[in-house]
Amino acid sequence: MRAAAYVDAALAADWLDAEACAALRAGAAHLADHDFATLDAPARDAFLRPWLDGPGRPFYRAALPLLMEAWLGDPIHGGNPDGVVWAWLGHDPGFPRPASPS
Amino acid sequence: MKPIEADVCVIGSGAGGGPVALQLARAGLQVVVLERGRWFRDADFVKDEIAECRRGKYTPDRRADPHVVELGRPGAWDAWPTHETGWDFWNGTLVGGATNLMSGYFHRLKPDDFRLRSVYGPIAGAEVADWPIGYDDLEPWYALAEREVGVSGRAIDHPHADRRSTDFPHPPLAEHPLAAAIDAAGPAAGLHPFPVPRAILSRPADDRGSCQYTGFCANYGCSSGAKGSSRAALLRRAVATGRCAVRPEHRARRVLTDAAGRATGVEFQDAAGRTGQVRARAVVVACQAIESARLLLLSAGAKHPNGLGNRHGQVGRNLLFSAAGWGLGSFDDPALRSPLPWVNRAIQDGYRLHLPDGPAKGGTVDFIRPHPNAISTAAWLGWQDGAPRWGADLQAAVKRFWARSHLEFEVFADWTPHADCHVALDAATTDAAGLPAAKVRVGRHPRNLQVVERLTELGVAMLKAMGATDLRTRASAGPSTNLQAGGCRFGDDATTSVLDRDCRVHDADNVFVTDGSFMPTGGSVPFTFTIYANAFRVADRIAAQLGAAQPTSITAGA
Structure with a gap:
């Protein structure tokens, strides 16, 4: 869903508050330290459960809205390419749709 | 910059400003409307949750245009700039104000709402007061507002029905099958659901299109x-x-007064940062309750050393919000699935309650479909009983939510007037124009939550009677910051109110306040319709005072 690029863009923009930026950066570093990207699905869940219930909670708070934006936002903002998630979900995004980000 | 000459300067273009601008222009007066936000046209409004709902497109950046919120309890108030909190008191800074973004539930107040103190008596620790006018005084203006704004509805007989002098000007909107399910289940639960009037056209009228039923209505421009x-x-x-000239991106800095204390005009700052003046015979303040109180406090003058109309320290006092509750139930019956957005049912069986200490004013429960915003819904589903839910579990939860039919309810109850709920200036916190920000103390009376909890039970009773599953509820002691009123009470006693019964400042007879600030008590429905109706009423008084023709007879059609 181009979520990583979406979060990178958010970190570079000016609307995200400093606390959320810090939580995202610290969480990303923690995930990288534990080679999260190389884990299989059960290993990811086993890693995430205690972390998100504890010190990783601020990361989740900051990351969840951004990931949902990347997942379900209008494709003009960089996520949800061609509305593929809307189609999977059967979601009607309404009309008129935006022509460009504003 | 040369002063702009006008008969009337209206500050703010929302529910309080629009009726005055229209009626006075019709009466032949020259009107200038100052609006601090931009002027969007119908074609500018799109369905883009990220831009429209999540990035504050229609509200100022709170870092540049701050409010300060004071939270706590007597003797222990903590002040926070709102941008460091989840609080935001801005609701729609654009031409037309927050009415662009409303849901348009157009319930009237009821006769008892105008005389709560007389009917229910005082409440300990609260500052409840009767209105100086009654339902019969406002009823013709509700009727006029329905025609001018365009309200769709259907009047039925029920135990809490309003006395109406006229029928609705437009037929009801097409309804989701959940509406019929509510009607069918109500009697078994001892409840009397009725159709909710909406300020949404069900058919084209006066160069405006009809509803397009996309469902993206609240928080979106139409x-x-x-x-x-x-x-x-x-x-x-x-x-x-x-x-009538509307001047967007013009921020009012203060109302100017002469040596006698009467208004001579308004000082503003435009988008380029230039300061200018509108010189006018009358000034109308309608910036939404918090900002209207702030503007009066900023408008000190020779006769108004503590702020315009603030001789008795009443400006900013008894700020009102709405006490709120919420519930949700879900249905698997495919017959209750439909893309139609409107349920348009409410119950007012709890408008009068019997609490342990006696009869009490209750409120309204509105039934609606959940907002179709996908991101906020999915982000809400990302928590299960307070714990993170991610990956395949979250995908399944989202998929399941979209596959079912849901009915929400919203509780609207009186915000009990409270000495610790008010607006003041914060000299230490200034906005981008260098003016002190409004400091809002949010003191809550325990009665609010008590009433909301009782009304939430009624909403739950309806959902259960309908066979809903997975019921969730939330009664909130916190204010709904999108519903603001009070702060400049109207009344016949100048020592306990800011405005007279015509919403004229007691000691500045050519200054009027026409947003929700005038309300001594707020009722148990959204304020917008009452603000519209009252602003039409006050516009007539202003026209008469300025020697203009009567704008529109309240007995005539639009």
Whole structure:
């Protein structure tokens, strides 16, 4: 869903508050330290459960809205390419749709 | 910059400003409307959750235009700039104001709402007061507002029905099958659901399109003109008279007064940062309750050393919000699935309650479909009983939510007037124009939550009678910051109110306040319709005072 690029863009923009930026950066570093990207699905869940219930909670708070934006936002903002998630979900995004980000 | 000359300067273009601008322009007066936000047209409004709902497109950046919120309890108040909190008191800074973004539930107040103190008596620790006018005084203006704004509805007989002098000007909107399910289940639960009037056109009228049933209504501007915003329904026609000029991106800095204390005009700052003046015979303040109180406090003058109309320290006092509750139930019956957005049912069986210490004012429960915003819904589903839910579990939860039919309810109850709920200036916190910000103390009376909890039980009773599953509820002690009123009470006693019964400042007879600030008590429905109706009423008084023709007879059609 181009979520990583979406979060990178958010970190570079000016609307995200400093606390959320810090939580995202610290969480990303923690995930990288534990080679999260190389884990299989059960290993990811086993890693995430205690972390998100504890010190990783601020990361989740900051990351969840951004990931949902990347997942379900209008494709003009960089996520949800061609509305593929809307189609999977059967979601009607309404009309008129935006022509460009504003 | 040369002063702009006008008969009337209206500050703010939302529910309080639009009716005045339209009526006074119709009466032949020259009107200038100052609006600090931009002027969007119907075609500018799109369905883009990220831009429209999540990035504050229609509200100022709180870092540049701050509020300060004071939270705590007597003797222990902590002050926070709102941008460091989740609080935001801005609701719609654009031409037409927050009416562009409303849902348009157009319930009237009931006769008892005008005399709560007389009917229910005082409440310990609260500052409840009767209104100086009654339902019969406002009823013709509700009727006029329904025609001018364009309200769709259907009057039925029920135990809490309003006395109406006229029928609704437009037929009801098409309804989701959940509406019929509510009607069918109500009697078994001892409840009397009735159709909710909406300020949304069900058919084209007066160059405005009808509802397009996309469901993205609350928090979005309307692209068809169907929503009865001040912009689409009123200001457009005011401008068409040739006598009303709307000046967007003009921030009022203060109301100017002469040695006798009367207003001479308004000082503003435009988008380029230039300061200028509108010179006018009358000034109308309608910036939404918090900002209107702030502007009066900023408008000190020779006769008003503590702020305009603040001789008795009443400006900013008894700020009102709405006490709120919420519930949700879900259905698997495919017959209850439909893309139609409107349920349009409410119950007022709890408008009068019997609490342990006696009869009490209750409120309204509105039934609605959940907002179709996907991101906020999925982000809400990302928590299960307070714990993170991610990956395949979250995908399944989202998929399941979209596959079912849901019914929400919203509780609207009186915000009990409270000495610790008020607006003041914060000299240490200034906005981008260098003016002190409003400091809002949010003191809550325990009665609010007590009433909301009782009304939430009624909403749950309806959901259960309908066979809903997975019920969730939330009764909130916190205020709904999108519903603001009070702060400049109207009344007949100048020592306990700011405005007289015509919403004229007691000691500045050519200054009027026409947003929700005038309300001594707020009722148990959204304020917008009452603000519209009252602003039409006050516009007549202003026209008469300025020797203009009567704008529109309240007995005539639009």
